[in-house]
Amino acid sequence: MIAIPYLTALTTYFSYGLLFVFGQVRDFFRKIIDWWSASNLQALFCCKNQGYAPICLGLEDFYIRRLYLRIQLYEMDAAGPAIKHEFHGDCFNRPIASAPDAWFDVVERYSNDYNKTLKLTKKTSRCLNLGSYNYLGFAASDEYCTPRAIETLKKYSPSTCSSRVDGGTTDLHNELEECVANFVGKPAAIVFGMGYVTNSAILPVLMGKGGLIVSDSLNHNSIVNGARGSGARVCVFQHNTPAHLEEVLREKIAEGQPRTRRPWKKIIVIVEGIYSMEGELCKLPEIIAICKKYKAYTYLDEAHSIGAVGKTGRGVCELLGVNTADVDIMMGTFTKSFGSCGGYISGSKELIQYLKYTCPAHLYATSISPPAAQQIICAIKVLLGEDGSNRGAQKLARIRENSNFFRSELQKMGFEVLGDNDSPVMPIMLYNPAKIPAFSRECLKQNVAVVTVAFPATPLLLARARICISASHTREDLIKALEVIGRVGDLVGIKYFPAEPKKAQAEEERLLKLD
Template sequence: MPRKGLHGLTAQLKDALILQALERRLQTAERQETATSGSTRPESATIPEKFYRFHLHPGYQQLRIINDGGVRLGISNPFFKLHEGIAGATTVINGKEYINYSSYNYLGLVGHPAVAEASKQAIDQYGTSVSASRPVSGERPVHRQLEKALAETYQVDDAIAFVSGHATNVSTIGYLFGPKDLVLHDELIHNSILQGIQLSGAKRLSFPHNDYTALDQILKNQRHQFERVLIVLEGIYSMDGDYPDLPAFVEIKKRYCAFLMVDEAHSFGIMGEKGLGIREHFALQGSDVDIWMGTLSKALAGCGGYIAGETALIEHLKFLAPGFLYSVGMPPSVAASSLAALELIRQTPELTATLKARGQLFLKLAQEAGINTGSSAGLAIIPAITGSSLKAARLAEALFERGINVQPIIYPAVPEKSARLRFFISCLHTEEQIRKTVAILAEEI
């Protein structure tokens, strides 16, 4: 039975009515404000105020509606919580310790003594910034060392490290492809890919999630109309925690003479027996994928992104990709920390094994409790799908009150019907923490 609220209305209907009322009030206030301010403007002013005032920007107006609605519904803002130390399996917020599921610290290497020491030594030797773009005078040995180690890990010629993971995708795709090209991507691909395609001017087509047969059909109909074709996938999808059948996509890209790009932001360090990513998981050659992309901010305990591939690709990006050429070089301390983390992943595969065990335990317990975990493979990302943004926000708040920190993922980050809590699992989580979390989650749902 639906829960009843004010005057016999269901709580869901009451929530919707409150939000509608807030939106009407906001629109009325805007009209009044525009009318009042318009009376003081010169007669020659014909440009509507909404076109030159930030507080009247549609995006900001929508944000105000959401925030005001949350206040009216008694939901506190779940974002920008202030963490007071290293965020691992636990974290401290406002002086209180929480079991933490809102960190990419999958392998617990953020704050690892060897990683921290490498970063400190790099600061002592090179300072806190290289103070220039790398082609100009920002190149340091640690940059080359990191890129060489990444290339060796992927069994390819070379690699390039950018200062931002998001900018890595935007700049790489935006530079390499153009109006005569086609980019095909999974429908659940990350925003950075979409922004890169928009920048490139290439035609963009999506295919159903992980559906390589649909991709094959699109290429059969479209390939001959374009010069270059790029197919883009993720190693592990950041909202759902599942992964593609990569060998099937490799076969298709070869058959249609297309480029294949795999974004390993969430799969490197997590997939494969030794944590070396989806390539190792499927026992593929490095050359089977044209553009390997990953971030340094997840398992690699740093910040930034990288591209790994053949020499021609990497040289091209190093000399001409705007996001690299015109951006300051990565701080030496960040490059050093990610290099140290990469060495630890190679030397201690038990970190990945423990992470997998904890993820599988969480998934098993959640499914047994009847929680909707979608298509998650239980490797590191497990959603609890609520089907409504309000439900997700309320559920996150309820868990926070009981000592569990997990973020709601709400519209427009995901479709409204797919709103969820997203649990990031760490190898540092104990079995006891996971059992306790799933029990409380099931209770609150």
């Protein structure tokens, strides 16, 4: 649990309350004006033709207009004799014009209609990338992966233009599934063209009416939607709290199914290896022990952990010393550490064969792009040293060193940083809505691109900047980022803890140099 300072919580609530009140007042007067204007009557009912229900619900539209759009507003310039105001959108949905490497080109934008629409300029800014999931640096050009992906593009084209069961299975897809299964340590695997769909399409196939899904309270939206669509009973346990998981399992098993009180047909517990908004490692050994005790299946989502942690990049099981045979279903994506797209499910041969017969994402969706499949295969070979070099081991060592160095330095400066050591995801808590655009904007001014996250992706009080570290970052890159974030943190006022004494910091730097 995050201990929010009382003053910070109070000012955050006050800020959201102020935004809500003033927004409602403005909407009220806008409706009065529209009511008197017959030409604007259609706009009053939010539809093109009278008689239709609003296609956008009022509260959703209110959030977009009064908070989301306004939070992007940057500087305002006078242009021409008509004093035409231009607003520069800088906070969300920033387009880029290069590969998402350690440094990338951010395209500048502007708006002259209060951010209802954003227009691109021809200007770009070269920025240090602290937002992409390029954990191992494979998203940029690679000496081993890129030439082979290009050759595959020439041979197979960008798409198979077919589902796996029709004409969409190539020899690369079979090789990729075998490669993934061997890498994660399971008998078999199945791959999909989209990581999000891997969860949302698989869970309705595995679970149904009469089943019970027990999900971590902070699981990803793809898991939430997949669980809802399954028809199974869904309950949550407190984030990363094995003791509460056991309480929930004991209670639900004792109660049985609603109304009939019959035993559950199937129980599955779903957790993530690294939680993407918290940067925390799953307490996997304890959770597996509880699942075994109550005969529940374990479903592990390793979207952010596979390739990024563990001595050879095999994820949290390797990092925490868990036998993969104890995890019934292992899910992961290729969009982070492998610099590609798609996702996978690995498990027993019987499970994978069943999914190939029944999963709609396999039966009806276009198969993963052949060049993307080749990129994944090559990335795994680099990690295993099968490319004839030790670059994979170097990348894994660098991402671990970079992550732990950056996290410790942020904490020394007084930032409230979530997550565990070895995790490349490190959220910096912002809390107040006014500090979301301020932090993002000031970092961008100094050529550091960060991602800020707020409600509804996080709870109302827990807005944050999510830093993602890459093996492609040099120590000089990280030091520059720390200098910029340190200055911006002072300016915005988000250093919620006293900084450690400089003497201790200097001593640790000396020891790092000796190492």
